[in-house]
Amino acid sequence: MNTQEVIIGWATPAFFALIALELLVAKWRGRRVYHASDAVSSLSLGVISQIVAVFAKLLTLGIYAWCAGHLALYTLPADRWWVWASGLLLYDFLYYWLHRAGHEVNILWAAHVVHHQSEDYNLSTALRQTGSGVLLGWLFYLPMALLGYPLEVFAVVALIDLLYQFWVHTELVGRLGWFDRVFCSPSNHRAHHAVNERYLDRNYGGILIVWDRLFGSFVEEDDADPPVYGTRAPLRSWNPLWANAEVYWATLKDAWHARRWRDKLLVWIKPPGWRPADVAERFPKPAFDMARARYAPPLPRGLTAYGIAQFALLLLMGVWFLDMAKRMPASSLLAYAAFLLFSLTALGVLLEGRRAGTWLEGARLAVTALAAVITGGWFGAASAPPALAPAIVALCLGSAAALATIRLRTRQPA
Known part of the structure; x- marks a missing residue:
């Protein structure tokens, strides 16, 4: 069993123990932070992402291993602490840019949108992951391979970065003072998941929030403007396959209907929500409504x-x-x-x-x-x-x- 498998083996039961704890604390505080169908939907998407990962390792880890073995400028040792520490720092920096691009480039948003579709914000939301992010996400981490970070270092620091982000998906942890100014925290990440105008497309950091402060994408959570969660084009479904395909399908339709070939391409690389003028005129979509009712089909x-x-x-x-x-x-x-x-x-x-x-x-x-x-x-x-x-x-x-x-x-x- 490799290091990554050991970490996953310990983390999985911890996730569900913390979800149970969050439920108990919310009940004790008289708050409802979970809705059953929404939580099942989020966890189902997490399961699907792990199923896809089994088959995608050849693409993600295979390409990285080949580049590190054939194109690397250096050969960094895996038995030095500074390689691991700098590897984690560099990975988090590259994650910031992947995450930011996932909000600014439509084809990348089509994959990342899955993580934002829930109208709840709780620890099950953290496990709501995309099944198609492996298609292009690996490109952003190739600098690590070219610098010679061993595959084992890359795989483990990637997992550490991902696991860290689990605990920040909660409404039950408030402001944390100086910690909020340096690290991604629940307060910072609540703002990231919000669809309010002031919070839109901010706070991309995985472990460190200093990247957002450095590159102008930071916003502080404001108690006067509580975060509203979800997306500006609500999914309104519990179907996990549709959750993964929704934006791809909408973009494909816009590309098909666009009259100009230039627009057929731009619709994939422009920011989410951009539509060719002729398509928007012929196939209008309703304006975003902050006061919309949440998706909650009544069930016995x-x-x-x-x-x-x-x-x-x-x-x-x-x-x-x-x-x-x-x-x-x-x-x-x-x-x-x-x-x-x-x-x-x-x-x-x-x-x-x-x-x-x-x-x-x-x-x-x-x-x-x-x-x-x-x-x-x-x-x-x-x-x-x-x-x-x-x-x-x-x-x-x-x-x-x-x-x-x-x-x-x-x-x-x-």
Whole structure:
């Protein structure tokens, strides 16, 4: 097990322990900072980002390793503290520019937008990560490879930078005095996630907020103007695949409708929200409304409880997927990934309260039972106990009965 895997192994249970603590503290203070469907949506996107990462390592780490091995100007030793310290500092500096570009270049925003779609701001939001950021994000870190930072150093400092940012996604930690002036903090990052005019596109720092102070992108949180979270083009869906595709699809449509070839290109590299004049005239969009109602389709309590329980099971499957990724044949790994993507999508549509969600969930339960029967247990479980497959089939049948009962007792809109 490498250093990165050790860190992830310790961090994962800590994340959920801190989420539970945040829930308890919020309840004690009489505040509601979580909404069940929103949290499930955020965590589902986190699971999908990790699934994608399993297949994307060849692109992200492979390219870095090749550049460090063939194009590096120096060969830095991995056993010197200053290499690790300077590597973390340089990574955080490059992250600032990637993050800033993610708000200023539409094709990069199409990936980063996933992290901003939630209208809540809590620790589950920190785990709401993109599945497509690997496509272009690696370009910003090539300077580290060219300077000769070893792959192990790059991988670990990248993980440290990402893990640091988990705790700043909370409304329950107030101002921290001098700390807010040097480091990314909850107060600074709340401003970053806000759609209020004064906060828009500010505070990009990952660990250090001094980058924002140096390059003119810092803004202080103002109690007189409380942050409103989300995006200026609200997602209004719990479907994780649509969350990842939303901006790409909107941009593709604008590029298709644009009359000038120049505009067909510019729509991808201009700032988010920019549209060719002819497209904006023919296909107008409603103006942003700060007073908009949050997206919260009404659900019966039974269906909410069902969704949470099913997500917990899918989360365990996701953890099993990540654990088996190195030992499972490529065909089985791809099949398992497809199953998880379909399952999380079906659950998201179900939590939107639509009838289509019921049919998708029924299909998911049928596929789950069928997979257990075909594999004789589960994906990658070569020596599964004989009772595993019947137990999974029984669980699917029980879940289907519970879902049918909930639907019979309630009437949901189409």
